[in-house]
Amino acid sequence: MTHSKKEMRKAYLARLQQLDQNTRLREQHRLAQKLYDLPQWTNAKTVALTMSQSFELDTAPLILHARHEGKRVLVPRTLPKRQMEFVQIDEDTEFEETGFGVLEPLAGKVLQPQEIDLIVVPGVAFTADGKRLGFGGGYYDRYLANYLGQTVSLALTTQLADAAEWPVEDHDVMIGQVVNLEQE
Template sequence: MRQAYIARLQQLDSNTKLKEERALAQKLYDQPAWLNAQVIALTLSQSFELDTAPLILHARHKGQTVVVPRTLPHRQMEFVELTEETHFGESSFGVLEPLDGRVFDKADIDLMVVPGVAFTPAGKRLGFGGGYYDRYLADYAGATVAVALTTQVAQADEWPGETHDITVQQVVSLVD
């Protein structure tokens, strides 16, 4: 199931993807959780994912602090402030991670924009398979939102849920 959704994302027409990304970003910017957040956790997206660069730029332009994930041993992660001085390295998963910077406590992150390959409108999430976000979100008390391209919106019964799965509070999509 995960591979099928990734393949759908990789095959998405670039013009369609760009158009959807712009509409989704505007929809996200209008959400109270985004508007009220001082510290926002975002990922540095891979090429086939929804491009998070505009979201990062928008947040920083508005004076919001952006933090990005860094993986740790035992499938744990932490969030590090993104600044002009941040240095990056490639993780074992082939994604960029901060090598340095201020680590933020969970309690100091107001909004977590949670990545995944598919989401149901009710917030059920199919992640990338490592369990990093489920572990992190298990005791995270802030707001959670996912931003889903049309091809990422799934039906509730498309995959079986697991006991450790953490749903997101809100899914921003173009599907009504």
């Protein structure tokens, strides 16, 4: 049965916020290990991640791991008209909190889409075949429409959805691979 994206977003966000901390930590660790084993990650020299919010899969360990492996790490910065860009970060990067409650870099080198090897795309819910329910702003769909590199999303068990739960629209961009724990 198909529901509106707004209804599904609300339901999946509630599920995410209700997930107990021990389960979240255990699943995050297992998903991270699966990510690190992917050729998309292993071969990437430049990786774009997000600065996660408290209810999302914690990306801080992924960022640290990427930097430890010598990868160039980028995070998004929002722009007017629901656009975004990816900015290189390091240990000296200063951040500010946006109106969305997300940390964004104040300064740093902006890289073009063709300079990014892998984007780890966040979302509220995912299907195993690559459908993504985002947060409703369309920032990632707009960016990914002009991106030809690899995309991966990590789905906690509570974020894995059935294929027909929400309508897919023309502007929705599919994710190259959704890493989840049901694949084990």
